[in-house]
Amino acid sequence: MEKKDIDWGNLGFGYIKTDYRYVSNFKDGKWDDGEITTDDKVVLNECAGVLQYAQTVFEGLKAYTTEDGRIVTFRPDLNAERINQSAARLEIPTLPEGKFIDAVEKTVKANAAYVPPYGSGATLYVRPYIFGSNPVIGVKPADEYQFRVLVTPVGPYFKGGAKPIVIKVSDFDRAAPHGTGDIKAGLNYAMSLHAIVTAHAEGFAENMYLDSATRTKVEETGGANFLFVTKDGKVVTPKSKSILPSITRRSLIYVAKEYLGLEAEEREITLEEVADMAECGLCGTAAVISPVGKINDHGKEICFPSGMEEMGPVTKKLYDTLTGIQMGRIEAPEGWVHEIKI
Numbered sequence: 001m002e003k004k005d006i007d008w009g010n011l012g013f014g015y016i017k018t019d020y021r022y023v024s025n026f027k028d029g030k031w032d033d034g035e036i037t038t039d040d041k042v043v044l045n046e047c048a049g050v051l052q053y054a055q056t057v058f059e060g061l062k063a064y065t066t067e068d069g070r071i072v073t074f075r076p077d078l079n080a081e082r083i084n085q086s087a088a089r090l091e092i093p094t095l096p097e098g099k100f101i102d103a104v105e106k107t108v109k110a111n112a113a114y115v116p117p118y119g120s121g122a123t124l125y126v127r128p129y130i131f132g133s134n135p136v137i138g139v140k141p142a143d144e145y146q147f148r149v150l151v152t153p154v155g156p157y158f159k160g161g162a163k164p165i166v167i168k169v170s171d172f173d174r175a176a177p178h179g180t181g182d183i184k185a186g187l188n189y190a191m192s193l194h195a196i197v198t199a200h201a202e203g204f205a206e207n208m209y210l211d212s213a214t215r216t217k218v219e220e221t222g223g224a225n226f227l228f229v230t231k232d233g234k235v236v237t238p239k240s241k242s243i244l245p246s247i248t249r250r251s252l253i254y255v256a257k258e259y260l261g262l263e264a265e266e267r268e269i270t271l272e273e274v275a276d277m278a279e280c281g282l283c284g285t286a287a288v289i290s291p292v293g294k295i296n297d298h299g300k301e302i303c304f305p306s307g308m309e310e311m312g313p314v315t316k317k318l319y320d321t322l323t324g325i326q327m328g329r330i331e332a333p334e335g336w337v338h339e340i341k342i
């Protein structure tokens with residue numbers, strides 16, 4: 001198969017239209033079989049549920065080429081599980097067993113020419129999403145839905161190495177204690193946009209959100225979970241019912257314990273104790289780990305000993321091991337690397 005003529009090493013993180021996408025419709029209480037189409041346009045009634053009441057959920061994963069030339073995705077079973085948890089919370093019909101992975105496989109396969117070659121640093125970002133599609137004006141769930149999967153090639157997250165970023169403690173809240181912070185829904189991003197634009201204008205790369213009930217505990221950023229390394233080399237990540245259960249973070253905890261022999265735990269982490277941490281990073285599919293060098297808490301700076309030049313040593317080991325597993329250079333735990341046969 002001939003690859004597209006794309007300058008893989010210089011791609012950014014933006015949408016590029018590819019040749020194919022997947023569409024399946026939910027009507028009269030059931031999902032149809034779904035199909036691959038070339039049509040990138042979604043035509044909806046002006047009163048569609050998604051447009052009026054934001055009834056939509058999504059996922060994000062990557063397809064990429066391993067060292068030995070296979071096209072794979074990373075733990076898509078967890079994305080399948082999570083989109084159904086998100087859907088259930090917004091009264092969106094869940095996907096039957098196998099439908100999510102089948103849709104991802106079909107879409108990636110159809111767009112194999114867009115899967116970047118091994119070593120380019122680029123990947124094919126896969127975006128599955130479901131939205132309410134029929135007219136809804138009185139507040140209630142839609143009766144009809146569309147499940148789509150689009151893909152777009154994206155560049156290496158870090159061009160020229162991962163430089164630590166500076167973030168701020170936000171005065172905005174991301175999620176309420178019994179709200180929707182633990183699901184992957186567009187609505188959680190809509191309300192984060194003003195906060196991130198404000199943070200960027202002030203010179204910060206990201207916001208650290210605190211728990212909205214007490215504003216003393218670390219939650220997450222707009223789109224990534226925190227990971228800390230204590231001064232005695234333990235990996236800790238915040239435990240909270242209002243953060244999104246990141247697959248990258250869960251994988252890193254496993255890697256810390258099973259591959260690196262480190263102690264690792266999920267527990268409540270107060271903002272106060274962050275000043276005593278040795279390393280800090282943000283984890284998510286896009287970057288795997290973005291190192292954080294400094295946190296600004298209302299003018300008071302928390303500077304991590306790992307500094308502003310490079311990732312901390314433990315963060316680096318975690319990053320190298322997980323990316324090694326993903327790329328096929330290090331043996332993966334059973335079921336982590338899912339091959340898509342072209």
Ligand SMILES: *Cc1c(COP(=O)(O)O)cnc(C)c1O
Nearest residue numbers: 223224225244246247248284285
């Ligand atoms: C998607 C997402 C993450 C990262 O999850 P991964 O499964 O690791 O990609 C973290 N926080 C939020 C709010 C997210 O939407």
